Amino acid sequence: MLAIICNKFFNSKTECYFKMSITFSRKLNDYVKLAKPRVISLLDMAALTGFVLGLTKVTDIMSWVYVIPVLIGGSLAAGGGMIINGGLEIEKDKLMQRTSWRPTVKGEVSKKEAYMVGIFLAITGTAIGLLDNLLTSLFIALGFLVYVLVYSIWLKPRTWWNIVIGGLAGSAAAWAGYAASSNAFDIESLMLGLLVFMWTPGHFWSLALRFRDDYAKAEIPMLPVLVDEKTSAKAIAISNILMIPFALYLSVYLGIVYSIITAIFSSILLYYNFKLLKNPTKDEAWRSFKFSSPYLAIILMVAIILKII
Numbered sequence: 001m002l003a004i005i006c007n008k009f010f011n012s013k014t015e016c017y018f019k020m021s022i023t024f025s026r027k028l029n030d031y032v033k034l035a036k037p038r039v040i041s042l043l044d045m046a047a048l049t050g051f052v053l054g055l056t057k058v059t060d061i062m063s064w065v066y067v068i069p070v071l072i073g074g075s076l077a078a079g080g081g082m083i084i085n086g087g088l089e090i091e092k093d094k095l096m097q098r099t100s101w102r103p104t105v106k107g108e109v110s111k112k113e114a115y116m117v118g119i120f121l122a123i124t125g126t127a128i129g130l131l132d133n134l135l136t137s138l139f140i141a142l143g144f145l146v147y148v149l150v151y152s153i154w155l156k157p158r159t160w161w162n163i164v165i166g167g168l169a170g171s172a173a174a175w176a177g178y179a180a181s182s183n184a185f186d187i188e189s190l191m192l193g194l195l196v197f198m199w200t201p202g203h204f205w206s207l208a209l210r211f212r213d214d215y216a217k218a219e220i221p222m223l224p225v226l227v228d229e230k231t232s233a234k235a236i237a238i239s240n241i242l243m244i245p246f247a248l249y250l251s252v253y254l255g256i257v258y259s260i261i262t263a264i265f266s267s268i269l270l271y272y273n274f275k276l277l278k279n280p281t282k283d284e285a286w287r288s289f290k291f292s293s294p295y296l297a298i299i300l301m302v303a304i305i306l307k308i309i
Ligand code: HEM
Pocket: 036, 038, 039, 040, 042, 043, 046, 098, 151, 162, 163, 166, 167, 169, 170, 171, 196, 200, 203, 204, 207, 289, 290, 293
């Protein structure tokens, strides 16, 4: 097949393979950009934390094999969701400075192509989750569906509650990880997922406050577009204050060292939020946002390490 195409369109096989490999690597690069790899890495961290908390015996090397399907399947489905989101929002992304560079906006990946590749990745990811168990696969599908249908299509264009409910997509990553090692959903798993859920509004509203002009231009009703800077900063601080008990709750399973480290990093997060409250500028909002992902990553990493040692 490849040989026929090469003979028809190119002077030599070498030229044909060279051009094809360049086209392929460009496309791959476009899809990787659309799939937001940094977001996926933190989702994977949440899934890994769920996985480790769900292990009955961390020293049982064989049980670690089950981490592979949930991480690969979850990453593919989450990436698929974000690629579809890119296809859904071409017109809006065009208007926003932060997103105007996206391959979907530049015409390098068409809407139809984004939908097809995204759906393919979501189905593949969900199927890979089945290698662990049905519950894992269901949570991967739940994360994808909440993100694409509930958040991106239904709530995002309609209400500032969009990301509050949309946060459940992130919880699903933690639940999938826990299910992969335990085939269960219990209080421990629920609370880890709720930590991600409660963390999401503070994370996102900081970014939305930084890019409030962008969101206003695209007429997306994010909270900082609907209320003034001071009220947005208050909402960020309050939502993070409400999140901290969920972060600390995991001490029940992880002990005093976890609670001390979590308390220290939570104080730093609140310090950024109070600075933002005092001075609700774009720069301060950016600083709050930039600390939010490392905050969650550190807490999750500490949880993983403490459970293993
Ligand atoms: C509905 C819920 C959420 C919304 C609306 C949201 C929104 C965003 C947006 C718009 C960005 C900027 C991305 C870009 O321009 O490429 C971002 C960055 C990011 N998000 Fe979220 N997010 C949500 C939930 C989550 C969850 C659950 C996680 C992981 C647990 C996460 C992890 C990250 C990370 C790691 C970054 C990159 C941070 C950086 O650049 O410093 N987000 N998020």
